[in-house]
Amino acid sequence: MGIPIHIPTALRQYANNQNSIEIEGDTVGEILTVLADSYPDLRHHLFNDDGNLRNFVNVYVNDDDIRYLKQKETELKPGDAVTIVPAVAGGRPVTETGAPAQGLVSDANVTLSKEEIERYSRHLIIPEMTMTGQKKLKAASVLIIGTGGLGSPLALYLAAAGIGKIGLVDFDVVDATNLQRQIIHGTNDIGRSKLESARDGIANINPHVEVETYDTFINSDNALDLMRPYDVIIDGTDNFPTRYLVNDACVLLGKPNVYGSIFRFEGQASVFWAEKGPCYRCLYPEPPPPGLVPSCAEGGVIGVLPGIIGVIQATEAVKLITGIGEPLIGRLLLYNALTMSFRELRLRKDPDCPICGENPTVTELIDYQQFCGIGTDEDQIRLEPEQEISPQELKTLIDEGTPFTLLDVREDYEYEICNLPNATLIPINQLERRVGELDRDAPIVALCRTGPRSARATKFLSEAGFNQVRNLVGGIIGWADTVDPELPKY
Ligand code: ZN
Numbered sequence: 001m002g003i004p005i006h007i008p009t010a011l012r013q014y015a016n017n018q019n020s021i022e023i024e025g026d027t028v029g030e031i032l033t034v035l036a037d038s039y040p041d042l043r044h045h046l047f048n049d050d051g052n053l054r055n056f057v058n059v060y061v062n063d064d065d066i067r068y069l070k071q072k073e074t075e076l077k078p079g080d081a082v083t084i085v086p087a088v089a090g091g092r093p094v095t096e097t098g099a100p101a102q103g104l105v106s107d108a109n110v111t112l113s114k115e116e117i118e119r120y121s122r123h124l125i126i127p128e129m130t131m132t133g134q135k136k137l138k139a140a141s142v143l144i145i146g147t148g149g150l151g152s153p154l155a156l157y158l159a160a161a162g163i164g165k166i167g168l169v170d171f172d173v174v175d176a177t178n179l180q181r182q183i184i185h186g187t188n189d190i191g192r193s194k195l196e197s198a199r200d201g202i203a204n205i206n207p208h209v210e211v212e213t214y215d216t217f218i219n220s221d222n223a224l225d226l227m228r229p230y231d232v233i234i235d236g237t238d239n240f241p242t243r244y245l246v247n248d249a250c251v252l253l254g255k256p257n258v259y260g261s262i263f264r265f266e267g268q269a270s271v272f273w274a275e276k277g278p279c280y281r282c283l284y285p286e287p288p289p290p291g292l293v294p295s296c297a298e299g300g301v302i303g304v305l306p307g308i309i310g311v312i313q314a315t316e317a318v319k320l321i322t323g324i325g326e327p328l329i330g331r332l333l334l335y336n337a338l339t340m341s342f343r344e345l346r347l348r349k350d351p352d353c354p355i356c357g358e359n360p361t362v363t364e365l366i367d368y369q370q371f372c373g374i375g376t377d378e379d380q381i382r383l384e385p386e387q388e389i390s391p392q393e394l395k396t397l398i399d400e401g402t403p404f405t406l407l408d409v410r411e412d413y414e415y416e417i418c419n420l421p422n423a424t425l426i427p428i429n430q431l432e433r434r435v436g437e438l439d440r441d442a443p444i445v446a447l448c449r450t451g452p453r454s455a456r457a458t459k460f461l462s463e464a465g466f467n468q469v470r471n472l473v474g475g476i477i478g479w480a481d482t483v484d485p486e487l488p489k490y
Contacts, residue, residue, distance in 0.1 A: 003031055003076050006083040009266050010288075013429060014041035028059060028074045028082065041429065045288075046084070054286075059084055060345075085334075085345065103323030104231045104256075107135030110164075116208060120162050133322040134162060138208075140321040141165035143230035145218055145246060147198040148172070149306030150236035150260050150313065152184035157314040159202040163321075165210040166202065167230055170194045171217045177490070181303040218242060220365035223249040232317050234258040236310070240287045241368035247272060247280035248365055251355045256327075258316050260309040262301050265337040267309035270328050270347065271316050274356035277330040282350040282357075287372040305337055381455040387462065389445055389470040391479045397445070404443040409457045410476075414449065418476060418488045428453045435464060443468035449490075450475040 002022035007015050015021060016039070023038075025031035032053075036043040048054050060083045061074065076082070112120070112134060123129045123137075142163050144151050147170045158166060174182070174189045174197055182194075189197040195213040202211050214226055218237075223245055227233050233255050235246045243261075250257035256273040259280060272279045312333065319325045334343040355362040389397075397404060408415060408423040415425050426434050428448070438444065444466060446454035451474055458471040472479065480487040 004081045005031060005035060006081065008084055009264055011042060011045055011084065014045060015039045026076060028061065028076065031076070031082065032059070103133075103136050104321050105136050105139045107132050107139055110135040110139045112138065116162070119206070119208075123161070128324045129322065133324065136322050137162045137318065138164040140232070141167065141230045142232045142234060142317055142321075143167040143169065143227055144234045144236055145169045145242070146236035146238070147182075147184065147194045148178065148236065148238065149181045149262060149301065150234075150310040151198070152182045153307050153310035154234055154236055154314050154317075155184055155198055155202055156205060157311055158317060159206045159209045161314070161318055162206065163209060163317075165212065165230075167212045167214065167226070168195055168198055169214045169216065169218050169226060170198075171215055181301065181306050183307070218245065220245060220368065223365060224253065227253055227255060230255070232256055232258060232320055234313055234317060235260065236313070238262075240372045241374060243280060244287065244371060245365065245368045248355050248362060250274070251279050252364070256320055258313045258320070260313045262305045262309050264300055265302055265305065267305055267335040267337075269309055269312045269316070269333045269335070270331060271320070273327075273329055274349075278347045278349040279353060279356045281355050282353045283332065283347055285350070285353070289373060302337060308335060308337070381452070381459050383455055383458055383471055387458055387470055388473050390473050391482045394445060394472055394479070395483050402443075404445060405439060407438070407444050407446045407454075407457065408448070408476075409446055409453050410448050414490070417490050418480070420447070420476065420479065423447070428457055431457055431460060435461070438466070440466055443470070445470050445472055447472035447479075448475050450477050 002024050004020045004022050006020050007018060012018060015035075021035065021038075023031040023034050025034060032046065036046060046053060053059065061076065061080055112131065116134075116138075117124065120134050123134050124131055126133075140163055142158055142165070144154050144158075144166060147155060147168050151168070151170070155166060155168065170193075172194050174185045174192050174194055176190055178185060179187060179190075184201040185192075185194065185197045193215065195215055199211050199213060202209055216222060216226075218226060227249050233246060233250050235243060235257055237243060237246070238261075243259075247257055250272065251274040254275055256271055256276075257280065258269075258271055260269045261267065270283070271277075272283075312335075316328055319327050330347050330349075332345045332347050334345065335341075336343075349356065351358050354360060406420060406423040408419060408425045409428040409431060410425070411427050412425060415423075419425075424438070426437065438461070444461060446457040446461070446469060448454040448457075451471065454475065455471045458469045461469045474481070476487070477489055480489050
């Protein structure tokens with residue numbers, strides 16, 4: 001009997017990029033063991049050294065029948081489907097709706113001008129909204145962290161909806177690769193501060209919105225002060241340290257955290273509010289190891305996806321402020337653009353959650369880079385100086401006609417975007433298996449996009465007995481920047 005196992009996007013690279021794999025077996029334990037045996041690269045992402053499922057991964061049988069499959073003996077029957085979800089979820093929500101019926105803010109002391117009444121008239125005639133709801137939006141303040149893929153639609157729609165004050169946190173500059181999805185910025189904004197560009201975008205849509213900009217990288221020293229003045233915090237970032245930082249700061253301040261995340265064709269959204277339901281740490285007690293879940297810069301994202309997830313976040317913010325409807329508290333919404341489907345998983349508040357549980361161990365903000373294992377020795381491959389080569393040195397090597405193997409460890413679709421002549425293409429995940437294709441006697445220069453993957457390849461090959469392996473510092477992007485400006489960058 002074959003049971004389909006759905007593999008989440010982030011893990012597909014370890015399973016020959018398959019969405020679904022059918023495996024025969026009678027229990028969850030059996031089929032997961034076969035899965036790990038068939039795809040050895042997957043094993044350490046699913047199991048820890050003791051052979052137990054890791055904390056940031058959970059496994060579901062079917063959509064509704066959610067069980068904790070730490071009980072590996074859970075029996076399977078024909079027609080069942082197993083889904084691996086890189087999250088801990090299950091149980092029932094702590095509260096039925098969790099929504100403050102009156103909304104987060106009061107409409108007292110707020111008036112709407114004639115111009116505003118016209119502008120918001122399609123809101124005012126909704127019975128659930130009316131003048132009262134619109135005044136609440138005007139009285140409310142929202143902090144949007146990040147003005148990128150998610151922050152763009154968030155800022156545009158919240159401004160159009162008439163939020164009184166929008167705070168924007170970013171430190172980045174608009175570049176050409178942003179424009180495929182970061183729709184608050186335009187071609188003429190390339191090179192400008194994202195904050196300035198977003199401020200202009202908001203002013204163009206709705207001059208009644210007060211915009212406050214914070215040109216800074218949000219961190220443990222400034223997060224509480226940045227968030228304290230705002231009613232709702234929206235997480236529009238794309239990295240794990242900031243996600244945990246935003247979560248913990250919101251828990252400590254008692255504020256709702258409207259969460260969204262995107263990757264390739266899939267997105268997630270929820271509202272984390274420790275006073276009413278689970279927080280982000282209840283969902284993901286520990287971050288995935290560095291490098292497991294690629295960022296959009298590394299893994300790509302279809303341009304419309306942040307539009308969909310960002311607009312869901314904006315909707316949740318409007319609902320929280322006005323007290324309309326049922327917020328996504330205690331629910332994780334999963335969206336798949338390829339199948340055009342939404343799924344919803346119930347989240348439970350974890351009584352042992354380190355920050356919102358019964359006996360919290362995290363009582364102040366911590367070092368989130370360290371918590372997520374970023375910048376540690378394990379994360380960074382350290383090479384000796386003689387194991388590195390600069391783009392200029394590589395050019396000299398090529399110009400002199402010295403024989404060597406140029407090993408490109410990127411994916412084939414990256415190779416198609418730009419490449420160097422006569423390179424041997426072996427993607428990093430295939431290197432171990434295909435190492436026999438390389439000439440052990442020839443010097444090797446390894447390259448990838450910016451250097452980390454080829455650094456891993458350099459280390460691996462050196463340890464495998466190749467003695468003249470060097471890593472191209474800065475990767476093909478570095479080569480384009482210093483040697484060949486005509487080469488397209490991505
Ligand atoms: Zn929690």
